[in-house]
Amino acid sequence: MTRAVRHAAEKSLEAPHVPFEEFSVKELDYLVRQLEKAKPAGATVEVSAMEDSHHSPCLQEMQAIVVQSVGPEGQPVETYFMYQYCPACKLAVRVL
Ligand SMILES: [Zn+2]
Numbered sequence: 001m002t003r004a005v006r007h008a009a010e011k012s013l014e015a016p017h018v019p020f021e022e023f024s025v026k027e028l029d030y031l032v033r034q035l036e037k038a039k040p041a042g043a044t045v046e047v048s049a050m051e052d053s054h055h056s057p058c059l060q061e062m063q064a065i066v067v068q069s070v071g072p073e074g075q076p077v078e079t080y081f082m083y084q085y086c087p088a089c090k091l092a093v094r095v096l
Helices: 029-038
Strands: 043-052 062-069 076-086 090-092
Touching: 029 043, 029 062, 029 076, 043 076
Parallel strands: none
Antiparallel strands: 043 062, 062 076, 076 090
């Protein structure tokens, strides 16, 4: 996973959740669909396993959901939102 993360410049862009506040998500697909609707035109929603990050209450591996725009070769250009999701607890948190 890329470490090159920076904040979106456009203040008008709103993620559907408050940062750093956990909320329950029954299905990861549901959150992905929400983000598909909220993302800027041309951005992608990517889900990947976070091998080095575990949810502290249950120690399960978390998943990262990243909303970003990518360049013509698939390289990340701008990261808009980032979420972490614990499939065991069915909790998600917006981290960016
Ligand atoms: Zn958990």
